[in-house]
Amino acid sequence: MDEQPVDAGARNQMKLRLIQLFNWGTFQGLLRVSIAEPGYLFVGPSGSGKSTILDAHAALTTPPRWVDFNVAAREAEKRAKDRNLMTYVRGAWAQQTTDAGEYAAQFLRTDTTWTAIAETYRDDHGHVVVLAQVLWVRGKSTSAADVKRLYLVLERELDLQELQFFPAHDFDSRRFKFDMPDAFVQADFSPYQERFRRLLGIDSERALRLLHKTQAAKNLGDLNDFMRDFMLEPPETFKLVDKLVDQFAELNEAHRAVVSARQQIETLRPAQEEAQQLEKARLARNELDELSAGVDKYKEQTRQRLLERAIAEQQTDLAGMTHEATRLDGLEKNEFTKLRSLQDQRSGMGGSLLEDLSAQLEAAETTRKKRFAKRESVRAACAILDWAPPDNALWFTQRRDAARAALLDADAKQEAQTEKTYSLRKQSEDAADRFRSVVVEIKALERQRSNIPARMLAVRERLADALGIREECLPFAGELIEVRQDEASWRGAIERVLHGFAQSLLVEDRHYAQVAAYLNETSVGERVVYLRMTPLRSEPRSPGENSLILKLSFADMPQADWVRNELKAHFDHDCAETVQAFRAAPRAITREGQIKHNSTRHEKNDRHRVDDPSRWVLGFDNAAKLSHFKQEAHRLSQQIEDLRQALEAARAAESSERERLKAHAQLANTEWDEVDVNSVIESIEALQSRIEREKATRPDLAKLDDEIKLQESSHERARRIHSDHLGRVRAQMLKIQALQRETEKLRPELLRVELTPFQQSGLDERYARYLPDMTWETVDNATTQVVRGINADEREASQHILQLEHGIERRLADFLRQWPAESDGLDARMASAPDFFAKLTRLQADGLPRHEQRFLDLLRDQSAQSLAMLQTQLDQERKAIRDRMALVNESLETTPFGPGTHLVIETQDKLQEDVLTFKRTLRNALSNMLTTHAQEAEQRFEVISTLVRRLASQETADRNWRALVLDVRQHVDFVARELNEFGKEVEVYRSGAGKSGGQRQKLAATCLAAALRYQLGGQERTLPRFSTVFLDEAFDKADAEFTAMAMNIFKTFGFQMIIATPLKSVMTLEPFIGGAGFVHIKDRKTSSVIPIDYDVTGQRLILSSAPDDDGEEAANA
Template identity: 65%
Template sequence: MNLRRPEVRDSKSNVNTVDASQETSSEQMKLREMQLFNWGTFSGLIRIQVPEAGYLFVGPSGSGKSTILDAHASVTTPPKWVDFNVAARENERRNKDRNLLTYVRGAWAKQTTDSGEHASQFLRPDTTWSAASETYRDSAGRIVVLAQILWVRGKSTNTNEVKKLYLILERDFDLHELKFFAEHDFDVRRFKFDLPDAFVRDEFSAYQERFRRLLGIESERALRLLHKTQSAKNLGDLNDFMRDFMLDPPDAFELADKLVAQFSELNEAHRAVVDARRQIDTLKPAHEESLELDSMNLRKNELEELSSGVDKYKERQRKRLLEEATGTLRSALEAKEQEASQLKFLEEASFAELRSLQDQRAEKGGSLLEELQSQVEAAEDLRAKRTSKRDSIFEAYNGLGWAPPTTAAQYSKLRDDAKSFVMQAQQRELELGELKYGLRKQYDELTIELQRTRQEVAVLERQRSNIPARMLAVRERIARELGIREEEIPFAGELIEVRKEDASWRGAVERVLNGFAQSILVDDRLYSKFTAYLNSTHTGERIVYYRTVGQPNSQRVVGSASLVRKLTFAQGAYAEWVREELKSHFDYECSDTVHAFRAAPRAITIEGQVKHSATRHEKNDRTRVDDPSKWVLGFDNAAKLEYFRRIAFEQVEAIERLRKERERADVEVLVQRKKFESCILLSNTPWDEIDVATSLVQVESLQKRIERERQSRPDLAKLDEDIKAQADHYEQARKSSNHCAGEISQLTGLLKGIEHQHTGLREELLSVALTPHQLEGLDARYEKYLPDLTVEKLDNATTQVVRSINADEREVDGKIQNLVHAIEDRFQTFVRTWPAEAGGLDAKMASAPDFFAKLERLVTDGLPKFEERFLSLLREQSEQNLTRLATQLENERKAIRDRMALVNESLATASFGQGTHLVIETQDKLLEDVTAFKKSLRSALSNMLSLDATDAEQRFVVISNLVKRLASQETKDEVWRKLVLDVRQHVEFIAREFDKDGIEQEVYRSGAGKSGGQRQKLTATCLAAALRYQLGGQDRAMPRFCTVFLDEAFDKADAEFTTMAMNIFKTFGFQMIVATPLKSVMTLEPFIGGACFVHIKDRKTSVIIPIDYDDSTKRLKLSPGEGDGPETPAS
């Protein structure tokens, strides 16, 4: 399309304007002018005059239409909601390619840099500034100018470094007036001098609060709705839209916050009641326990009184029992003395008869027989002794393996043999001792060797090195202390190995390199730490180490028979150093013959002889040259490990052999010692000490003589029988007499003892009278012992009584202690829980009167006052806060319906379709949480005037639970709080389309399932209704602020839908500023008062082409031409 327009120039140089005024008389504040300076692809200053009837921005995509509308959004929308170029992005919410920086810098493209990155191209890459202003005017001439100035320094591309100021003036304003700001290096203080009548703020909040008051915009929500309207193409969910953009946040939240805030006073009053009750509950049991404690102390005093009377009571009982025992013993003693006199007479008579019979026997030869019988008994005793000694001697013979002798001559010969064996046995014992010592020494030495071998095996199994275990242990300790790995300080021998084909030379090579192989290699970077540690530490070993500083390759060539050629080297940091060191100091020729050995300057033989120089030679045969136990070279130790395992096995076998030999030696020593002891016994025992036969002959001879003597005296047998019978009779009489005498002696002793005890009675105890309590109490405790009580049992009975009293005292003491602990624990709980109320009292029994005085005050005065105040506050806050909250929720619910009725009145005057209009219906939602919340409110408010203590407590719990949830920061409670307090969520909105007869044509819950045009029409209608609701107020027919921006709002709608939507906006009294593609121009022309064509050149310079407007036809004056009309670039 080619557009032509008359040229209109501003009075100021280089500033082009679009003048399309079409004034209407109204008190509404309408946009009359827009100014932009260096905004996006518009460079310089551009001024657009806007007619009252509205304005149209026409142009292709990407020309800059949305850039102009985004300037409006930046000036009037809180930054937290600003979203640039939304209409073009539609659903691409995350791809936000425009921001304040891109508009200030004038970003126009992204190009690939030399590094391959995509970088924005800017029209203004250095320090620059931008500005935008809008002038609003009503028919009375009142003017409000809103402006924003932005600047960025240097070449910064950081959005956060864009600075901004907001301005409000109440007069005509030209952006040229801001030149001073850039000229003074963006010094904000200059506004006081160069623009003193401007209201200047750097925060949007104060700025928007002022301009909303000047323009008649009641809420910040209206600004958000206006911004959403600018880019709205799809309504989405109707309920979300109505709640977010049409309905204000309910005041119930503020009342709930007040309820939460003021609840603290009620909570404190309730806490005072609870604390008072808890204090009473804490101290009251202590008071009851104190009464019980008094009872226990009284009981303790009674027991102590009993205990103090035990000794006096016991002494009285002792005196009584002693007196009773004395009388009893005297009667018994008199009876026994009479009995003893009779028994003594019978004993003496029996003894006289026995002596008479014994005299008769002696007269008839009885003395000779008694003498012979004594000799027989002596001979029998000697025979027994000889028999026992003979048995011991014969056992010794058996131990020696000798036959027992039968004659004195044989025994004499064997005694000589025994003496000879004793002499020989001493020498053999010495030999066996030496043998055992030698075996033990070998066993111990071999055991130690085995332990060392096993240690070597263990070390070799842990790691691959052939270096001795003690040296490896030292290295491990050094590495640990230095904090490095052992591999960082290797032994030289771990890096050297004899080639397999030269294995026969290994023993000789090991002799030469043994010392060097056990040297530690230290890297130069570790040298300082290594030397310092070694210098301060006693390792217990000889440590040789090399500082392996870098050394140049000597290029030295060794001979083909050189020891060095029989070696291989491990790869690593030290390999080259080791190779060069061996070339320099160990280039020994390996000589196969002694002749070659003598001829070489330095050489070794396979037998291990070493020639160090022309004069110094060495052959160290302390170990065999082929003994691998001393080898230290090699990358791994498999061969050495196998060798030591074999040695360990052989040592175990040798130790077992030695053990068996020691056992045999021990057995031989025991046998030899046994024989020695037997021979000693034989040597020291003469024949007559074991001559049993002679003793038998002597006994037999004496017995025969006794028999002959008896036969020659036949009367003695009868006399012996009489003597035996009389002796028995006498013995019986003597025993009876002695027994009676013993009883008399016993009774006499008992009587003396009692008399002694009687003299020992303690008069100081007997002289003090017992108290009635002591007498009664001790009688009761001794009662079970009295029936068989004696002096002897008195102490035991008293002990039991004392134990019972002590047990009772311990029980009482335990109860007293428990009661004291319980009372003091309660006092401690009181002090810990209520330190202020405790007033510095100690939680001890000494403070009990003060605590119980507090208890008395709490019961009689404190608690009733606290309860009275709690009930008063409960009624007061319930009426002030809960009632207001419940009323507010109901009022807000009613307000939604009232306000929707107002909106529907407006919708009824605007056609939605052909002969139809929309009605937005409000329906209550059944929400369980909301129902429960309202029920809780009613429960907390019911019967408030007739509350008793129990009801008040229950009512407080209800209120407390509500407040806790309302104040909770947990996510689930916050969601609940928003649900129950936000009345907007208690209702559901449904848009119904009715015809003129009131018949429903369509139901809309959202734009889902509708065509693009239908969605845009529904969106426009609901937006118009929402704007009317937010901007119109309840007492005005038309909104005071009425300017509405739409960006490509009708790109998917046909002409009919577009006309209907615009009619709705016009019906509601809005001034429409629309950006649209070319296809919608003709439909939108009747609803505006002017237009311009937005064009962009070279993709980076936007200009406008004004279009004249014919008020009579309400059409733009468009005429085809050969080319575009004159452009109006920004100046």
């Protein structure tokens, strides 16, 4: 290797001088490796522990979130991570098969243990920085999460044996203050890295990530990703956007204030308009109130006026009628005088005798009619009794006495017949009730297979509907139990003992509260028993061999097990075949239905037959019960028909008996002279003969009688006319009196009060509208219509007022709900409306203009400035990338990449639609910055708001978009061009794809060296202050020429190289180091490092002979 010129900056470089490991991985105990200043080489076979040493460096210098142990060995295979802090602290050395056939890691340290690692850095001025970590784990845990550690930074030399105090005091971190007070000790990596980066001259955390990537770099991968992640710092645009988002909050607040003020005005202005309508509506209602107040006065005064007019009209008519009555009275008297003269003349001619005889004849005719009617009644009664009608006094008297005798026995016979009718009617009603009940049961049984009575099923249905629970979730216990077919002879007895339990509702615990509340608040009209299905505290004992439980089957439902346990706990009755077995059992039943509940309580309930299927409630199938009820329904329908016919016959007999009773009463209460028609007929005939003889002796009376009849007719006509007219006169007088009485009913207090002009005109118009031709009699009707109209108008006005008030209060409530901070102690009631309207006036005059001006000022000044800075920064960041690449290229120009060639990294702009759209949006947002037009300002704000919302969004798509448009590094592509000495392109590299393994490693080494120089050297240092670079198994695919060229690049950039490599690469790497160690592992589980002498002059390792795979000869060197 050519002699490197001494740079003044080399004396300031911090270089690794010592590595110490204690119980790290397969290195048991303490290992100290002194590192030569020019560089160091760890050689040895695969699996000896080279990467273990380099992983200790990674643990010391790399943030935990980036650490990837043994990555060089895994890079090509893409295997999962196989090493972690726990494997290093425990000393994992192999995977072996356990007795259970599983793979398990084998550890050197299986109990509580501790580990320490340290690196000592020194510059030529004697400045020392030591980075150290202490790790420990308690017990036998193998979880990486149980590894605890402390980070240490010291500015003096450190021997790891100084840390023995820490495990001696049970890993008490407080002991560092006493035993190592000069150490900077932290439990977190962040303050630890800030401390050592400052001491070692590492400017950014990004450099630590690059150093870790370099440790295992064999392939560059994508050049763009590498340049963006490791060569370029995140742009300042992200901070500017964060500032923009923060500032936008103030602008957004100002905009919200404008919007809020506008919305407040829009909320209160309609309320103010409604308030004006409200005033008009209240005035209209007051006018209606005034009219309503005058209605009674107007009605009375109008009635008085109309009554006075009617009385005057009626009195005029009465005067005319009185004169006519006088005239008609004279005519009647004249006709009566003529009639009286004719009657006097007839009396003088013997007419009085004939009048007496005629009177007697008339009386006899009346008697005949009465007796004839009475005789017909008697004959009808006799017909009902099947008796011949009586035609003489003796026969009549016999029949009357027989009727009276029959009446004496009538009450007893009628009572017996009534009792029979009642009995039949009661039987018919009972049968009908039973039939209806049976029909209900039939319908319920046809609707579902349950044997539970219909009334209980209806209760469950109502309960389930009210609670929104399916009926299947509320079964009756009987629906889950059935007597086995082969035990059918015991069904009646089992039904009897389980009758109550079977009709109990089963309620799961999750529905218990709902069911309990519903039944407590609701009268269901039935006795309801429900069982809360809580788990039994202990498992019930198994039933005996004769237990009724063994004669049962259970439905395949979730509640079945609970029901079975309940039966075991409470109904484990023996089925006793004999009375002796019944007496001997603690609990038992017999086929006859006798139940023994315990040693003292026994029960036999024979109110129903033990084998009556209508009483059965158990079973999954109700076919037997349905058949029984259908038979019962048929029997009852036949019984109802028989009873109907019997009842009709009884009612007919009862009606007949009542008719006979009436006939007996008719005869019993009649005397013979009331029905003796023949005797009165004889009297009539005698009187008629007498009258004819008297008339024959007085022939002139007939002519006079004719004249009298004519005069009687004339008098009767005159009398009737006069009488009718007097009736009309009296009616007219009554009418006038009635009108006068009506005037007396008028209320003086209403007549004395004068109406207002508005009342007079308003009521005149309304009365005329409803009844133009009004009389005193129709005043009330007209008033009713007027009052109804006023009331309707008042209701409409009141409703309108109420609507307006509610509308105003609703808007005030909306205002308070949306802006509670603006309430100022006001509430949403009409009493507060004036204060709200005063607030509206202030908003219109001052609040809104002030908020609009502040919004425009912020929009013009603050946001525009931030957006302009962001736009400028995007351009500056793009220029910065070009400038940074120029610095990198300056270093690359002096570094040979191939024979007579060097690399140049160029940038090319990417045309990305999202980026272009984003920049256009920025320009739009910055346009019309000085506008004062509200609409344009709103449009510009909307553009900014949309942009800022997306920039601030946490949605994955928006975050990706934000990263794209703000990260200027993604706006360019990087291309590495290999140029010859004449600047002519030899080859282009976009990544390592398609290149040989050696080419990829050379490209990776070149770019990594340039990136490290850029990240660690900065722009002010000629050489990086921190110069140590670790490479794990580097150049294993490159030839000697490529390897030497890559190492020259790192040396040119001033780096101290610490390399782990297989033996085959040693000769090529010897010139670039100052020392080496051979890493050896014994028994596959204990590693060690054997120093190898180095010939500084010859720049080569001094080996006694080439080491074999196990390193034995190297160990002897």
